Amino acid sequence: MLSQQSGKALFPFLILVLLGLCVYLYLPKSAGQTQQGGMNATEVVAHSVSQDNRAVSVDAVGSARANQAINITSAQSDYVTAIYFKDGDSVAQGQQLVQLQDQQEKLQVAELSINLKEQRRQLERLNELAKSQSAAKSQLEEQRSKVDALQAQLDAARTKLQEMTITAPFAGVLGKRLVSVGAYVNTNTVLTTLDDLSIIKVDFQVPEKYLAQLKLGMKVTALSDAYANSLFTGELSHIDPRIDERTRSIAVTAKFKNKDNRLRPGMLLFTKLQLAEVTALMVPEKAIIPLQDKHFVYAIDANGKVERVQVKIQTRFNGWVAIAEGLHEGQQVITEGTLKLRVGSSVVVKG
Known part of the structure; x- marks a missing residue:
């Protein structure tokens, strides 16, 4: 009786063992490992090293202003007999705006x-x-x-x-009309405003340490919250001769052509001043492994195995590193999965 009961008790256990064996043999390998040449290979994410251009730049926030901006006033005092413009008109240089009694x-x-x-x-x-x-x-x-x-x-x-005839001193866009026919005006009366929007100037600050690199004509790009998908391109047009003692920064100005009048005075713009352009082998920053004062990457050799390569860093960018020595174009470096690797491990690149 005891042997029959023991056999019945072992039967469910044997069934579970057989099911586990089937799962192990027929289901895919666990995440991160695969079979390659009869050995377990770790799945990793890799980047193929390539030569690319990257800009060395300084980010800043600037305020936009018109190329020229004035309040239109009269040089004489008298009554207004005629007004020849409407709010927001675009006018040419010398165009008649207001006529005084003459x-x-x-x-x-x-x-x-x-x-x-x-x-x-x-x-x-x-x-x-x-x-x-x-x-x-x-x-x-x-x-x-x-x-x-x-x-x-x-x-x-x-x-x-x-x-007695008031004209536009330069071409631009008028503001609101602030007087009416019959009004008495004097030299302090503002008739309207005039802004030259053909060029927009942006003033911003650059840290003192970049002073030696600053040159007129350098490329400047700008972004505005009003046009999230538009990148405006201009150039450095002015470098202040003085450095602010409080902030240890230097005031600079960039100018942007504004043919479609999308940029307006007073706008807040996020600027990027391009100081230089570097052409080098680029790898993602997460591929770099710092060790004391040296830097390494895990590279994949021709046999699909891991090798640790020492590299010399030229400069860093936003999420990228320019490599001066240690790698060659086309070489694959591991960006994800490095924690479970050792030199000589077999790997397989995802995708």
């Missing part, structure tokens, strides 16, 4: 022109008399002084008449 100025110019004409006629008559009469020479000098004085008065009157 009847009195026109009359003054006309009167002085008539007087000057008469005084010149008198000057010509005295010139003829001075040729034969010595007494007329003193009168001639006096008459010349009168003509010169009238000419100066006429020039001043014409200038004042011109100032």
Whole structure:
């Protein structure tokens, strides 16, 4: 009776052993290992070393401003008789914007022109008399002084008449109209604003340690939250002659062509100043294994086995490392799975 009961008790155990053996033989190998040449090979992620260009750059935040920006005011005081623009108009240089009452100025110019004409006629008559009469020479000098004085008065009157017509000093985009016809304006009255948006300038700070590398014309790129998918490209246009003693940084300016007027004064821009461009063998930074003052990578040899290679780092970028010595183009370096490796291990690259 006991032997029959023992046999019944062992039967379920044997079934479980057989099932486990089937699972081991027929299901795929556990994650991270595979069969290769009769040996267990560890699955890893690798990167193929290639030569690439990377920019050495400085990131900063800058504020945009117009190439030129002014408040339009009047040089004379009088009443507005006409306005020739609307809010936000684009205007050309010299385009008429506002007309002030100018009847009195026109009359003054006309009167002085008539007087000057008469005084010149008198000057010509005295010139003829001075040729034969010595007494007329003193009168001639006096008459010349009168003509010169009238000419100066006429020039001043014409200038004042011109100032009664207010024009755009440069091409740009106007702001809001701040006056109306019939309003009395003086030299302190702002009529509107004018901004030259054809070029946008961005001011930002660069740490003092980069001063020796700064040169006019260097490439600058900028991003704006308003245009998340657009990269604006410009160049360094100004380097301040002074260094800020508090921040130990130097103020610089970049200029950007703004043909479509997407950039506006006052914008916050994220700038990147390109100091240099490096061409070298690039590997992901996570492939580098630091050991004391040296650096290594795990590379895969022709037989699919791991070898540890010492490398010399040229410079670091955002997530990438330029290698000066130790690797060659096309070589595969392991980026993931290095913790479970040792030199001579067989590996298989995922994908």
